[in-house]
Amino acid sequence: MTAELESVGIGRFGRRYPTMAIGGALLGLVVLASLLAPALTSYDPLKPSFSQRLAPPWGLGGTRAHLLGTDNLGRDILARLLYGGRISLALAVTAVAVAGLVGVLVGLAASWSGAKTDAVIMRVADVQLAFPVIMLAIAIVAVVGTNPLALVGVLALSGWVLYARAIRAHVLTIRRLDYIEAATTLGASDLRIIVRHVLPNTVALILVIGSSQFATMVLLESGLSFLGMGIQAPRPSWGLMLAEGRDYLSNAWWLATAPGLMIALVVLGANLLGDGLRDLLDPTLRNVERL
């Protein structure tokens, strides 16, 4: 698989796997722009400039000084988008990693340690799934506060079930395969079988879930920030910028439009990348989204 990847050039790769190429490019572009924020803009995303309030974007009555215009406090929207991306993306990546780690461990435990543990874990997963994610998230954030650690916790809490269920289902099928039985017969320990034989077989699944879950996490984080339960003002966050822009729809529509486009680009990119990865790594995973 990797050999195949290496042997095709970028152009041919794009033609062969268009979804993945487009998705990866979109996502890569936003990530890169956020990382390079200080180099791309000289504006401070936090510093108000009252003489510059609500300047329209360049080409729509604005100047090149503020390409995407300014907000109600005269802050440059492009700068706020780029710096806001750093926070949103970092939160989403961390949450996906934590959810993945917990979910994979729980999924392995459920599939490996007998019917009783399995039943208990799956019931816990059911309980978690019974709540609309965002309701649970805002309730927890309301109690423990909106610090970044709590946000990552809440996001990860909403994500582990998907991994756990998928890994469990996957492991239950590969457990019965001959090479696992062979390893058991040869006297390999459970730990060794899991680490050497089972985990490598779940990498594709984990990658596929991870990339589409990244999209969900970005949506959830920006949704929380939009409701005022995520990143707090004056720090820039796409969801929060959208909420702030809502009050200026009739006279400054760009305030709410720009951050929404950024969220949509990231989510679209991650979804396409996930779809492409799924088709490339393992076409039999086509039904993962049903879990």
Place this chain on the structure above:
Amino acid sequence: MRVYVLRRVGQSALTLLGVSVLVFVILRVLPGDPARMLLPDGAPESAVQELNRHLGLREPLAVQYLIFLKSVFRGDFGQSFQYRAPALQVVLERLPATVQLTLVAMLLTVVFGVSIGIVTAVRRGTRYDVAGTILAVLGQSLPNFWLGIMLILLFGVALRWLPTSGFAGWTSLILPGVTLAAFPTALVARLTRSSMLEILHRDFIRTGRAKGLTERSVVLWHALRNAAIPVLTVIGLQIGALLGGAVITESVFAWPGMGKLIVDAIFFRDFPVVQAVLILSATVFVVINLMVDLLYTVLDPRIRYS
């Protein structure tokens, strides 16, 4: 059959018990001083003491939980101090608005999701397929709060065709309904497509065509019926997503339902209401999914006997 039904009902009851444990942990164990949290700011010390006694907050956790469970069973979620009424009553008053919105979104989802799925599967590889697939990918990527705001901008602010907030006749339902339905419609469309594609080259479809059935009858009666099972599961699960989506959609459109209620309640730190909304929405979700599972046994006789 009976064993299956009993087992599913038992599982649901267990899930609901788990739901109560989780809500108990969030609202009674996580906060340092739950009584103070459940009371309005500046409540007198005597009120705090009184609530502590009422909720048994000085007792061990297990006893506290049993007291909590008993009050939940009695429908006593505490007193909303924002509305000065029992929390359950406050939530139930908002329930119809959310049900109305969810039903409209559900209807849109099923009608458009399933039709787009069928068309893209039957006309695989044509322009319809490409257009439908692009629409579905976009539907899954646009954040619903942004979609809602853009719809307000277009149809409310620029064109002035539709009402954008509150509750004023059936036209008020259009924008929030579309906003809420976008994501699940896309999901259902993609799922129907892949499910139909799997079914369409099965032998019984070929038999149907061979014995001269019309294409319409083959697709709608034979294929769709078989493709419906995974789609139905997802639609059942989407109830939860719709209730969650309603939190944001209702906030965007100032729709007077449960979603807006819980957001407002959190800002006013009206935790009795938060607690009631959490338990009620989880219960609705569990009950609907139980019904969906039982409905399968009607659609797919194999499940009855397994």
